[in-house]
Amino acid sequence: MAKVTIKNLYKRYGKVEAVKGINLECEDKEFLCLLGPSGCGKSSTLRMIAGLEDITSGEITIDGVRVNNIHPSKRDIAMVFETYALYPHKTVFKNMSYPLRIRKLSKSEILTRVQRAAEILEITDLMDRYPRELSGGQKQRVAIGRAIVRNPKVFLMDEPISHLDAKLRAHMRGELKHLQKELSQTFIYVTHDQLEAMSMADRIAVMNHGLLQQYDSPHNIFNQPANQFVAGFVGDPPMNFIECILTVEDGWKLKHDEFELSLEDKVQQKVQAQTPQFSGALNVTLGIRPESITIKREKTKPNEIAGQVYITEPLGSDLIVDVTVGQERLKIKTTSSFEGDRGAKVFLEMVPDKIHLFDAQTSKSLM
Ligand SMILES: Nc1ncnc2c1ncn2[C@@H]1O[C@H](COP(=O)(O)OP(=O)(O)OP(=O)(O)O)[C@@H](O)[C@H]1O
Ligand SMILES: [Mg+2]
Incomplete structure (x- = not known):
């Protein structure tokens, strides 16, 4: 013992x-x-x-x-x-x-x-x-x-x-x-x-x-x-962080200069449980792991975010793609079969239930 x-x-x-x-x-x-x-x-x-x-x-x-x-x-x-x-x-x-x-x-x-x-x-x-x-x-x-x-x-x-x-x-x-x-x-x-x-x-x-x-x-x-x-x-490459504004004006949304994301009901409920007083707008940090973003060459869904390939880092079976979205730089982990040279236009889909939200002031998780 x-x-x-x-x-x-x-x-x-x-x-x-x-x-x-x-x-x-x-x-x-x-x-x-x-x-x-x-x-x-x-x-x-x-x-x-x-x-x-x-x-x-x-x-x-x-x-x-x-x-x-x-x-x-x-x-x-x-x-x-x-x-x-x-x-x-x-x-x-x-x-x-x-x-x-x-x-x-x-x-x-x-x-x-x-x-x-x-x-x-x-x-x-x-x-x-x-x-x-x-x-x-x-x-x-x-x-x-x-x-x-x-x-x-x-x-x-x-x-x-x-x-x-x-x-x-x-x-x-x-x-x-x-x-x-x-x-x-x-x-x-x-x-x-x-x-x-x-x-x-x-x-x-x-x-x-x-x-x-x-x-x-x-x-x-x-x-x-x-x-x-x-x-x-924890995690390698580390989680991507993007400063956004969370609003509830017309449904729960994350707003950023370059994109707008509607939040899933499940995510809403979690955030609501953490911030019962919340109404209006809140400065938040969106967190998404490189493996929780899907990268494509064509836009197929409304929630997808447009970006440009900055550089690719081949790791054998995996490929890390660095993508610029406005002023932001995101890392995406995908398979080596992805094709896209520097400067190529791409679309990113964040896996909805893999999104993390942090209070921008306290940095505590809102989920
Ligand atoms: N004997 C000492 N005298 C003064 N300051 C010390 C002493 N030992 C550690 N510190 C300080 O205390 C803090 C914590 O040190 P500690 O060695 O516990 O860190 P650590 O997490 O083990 O770091 P590392 O990963 O570098 O080994 C540091 O700021 C260090 O400079
Ligand atoms: Mg030590």
Whole structure:
């Protein structure tokens, strides 16, 4: 059992307020990702859970026990860093067994635990090598192995694979997710890479400027972002945003210099539920993901928006088309069979139920 609860957590470094009142509950056996841009307070939060950093105010509990003043070594957690922090003059076996030797476990117990961890990580044949004889991915496995042998209640990982090359990173994502299910332990994992968080986490805590923006499943983070920041942070290429005016004069419409869109009943109902007082006009930001826009060479429906191809970016099976609509530039994800050179006239259809609307002032979702 290892449930981690964070209540009203603050971290100040002198004048810098790095974490500003975070509340989170990570369930036992859950894979939680802390996701956000550089400097948003992810590492500070993780280091306070680990006990490597003092808590300015607030409370952290592990299985109901307040750990604020408990020494890191007594919290029963293991932390894996981006820099593997392996001992260069010790073999892989010695590196992995080190935490057990300092705890004075018996030789046979040490051997069993290291072997088991090495099997899980598929590094049994590397036991006699030195760190300098290992690839980046292998070193990272050894560092994780050293955490596994201790059998901690909670694994904390701070960008453990962010410096590996793209192919190895993609491989390690699958491996880490598999490992977490295999060990059936609580993982709290820090990353600034939305793809990592989306592909591995049970739940994602999106942070920005020391504040929690949304804490939800990857599906809901992607499909029901709470605000414009979350919407723009997940997804690649990112969501397109267009400033519009929402009016209800003659039916619910989005008005823009270049186009006018009637909103579907479903969208209307959602917005109405969020803004019951609304009548007249409201400044909003329309959000639409590149994959939720259909691009064509001929106009076939009234709701379609005219634009011009700015540039195309072929990605193998997919094609990203940059289209200008007046002063706006939109990205559309389509298949490689689309044909349209620079300057070609095109028509865009936004998939009606994939539209997001944000309050232009507060940037909160209106849906
Ligand atoms: N020891 C420190 N002294 C002063 N300021 C610090 C210290 N550690 C972090 N900060 C500041 O606190 C804020 C949050 O830092 P933190 O390391 O938690 O961010 P992060 O989300 O992990 O970023 P990154 O993705 O770059 O690792 C930043 O503005 C950072 O400059
Ligand atoms: Mg960090």
